[in-house]
Amino acid sequence: MSFAMEVQTSTVGKFDGNAVRLATKPEAEAYAKDLMSRWMAVTDWRVVKSTDPVNYSFAHGRLVAVEKTA
Numbered sequence: 001m002s003f004a005m006e007v008q009t010s011t012v013g014k015f016d017g018n019a020v021r022l023a024t025k026p027e028a029e030a031y032a033k034d035l036m037s038r039w040m041a042v043t044d045w046r047v048v049k050s051t052d053p054v055n056y057s058f059a060h061g062r063l064v065a066v067e068k069t070a
Contacts (some may be wrong), residue, residue: 002054007035010046020033020063021052031058046051 002021005028008014022028025047032045057064 002052003043003060004048004050004052005029005032005035006048007039007042008041008044009039009041011043015019017048020056021050021054022058023054027058031063034058056066 002023003025004017004021006015009016018043020031022031023062027049032047036042036045055066057066
């Protein structure tokens with residue numbers, strides 16, 4: 001399990017995400033808040049659970065790819 005961040009950029013009510021999957025909900029929330037601070041069109045954000053594997057970590061304002069383990 002992983003966590004994904006989704007943003008809303010209009011008043012239509014549709015949320016969109018990307019392929020970033022993080023290990024914890026707080027990590028995904030921090031990533032969402034960071035993205036919202038840089039994207040002027042974001043009107044709302046949310047964090048959702050995902051069945052995708054974790055592929056990134058987010059700490060100290062940096063998104064870093066996580067290497068796959070065998």
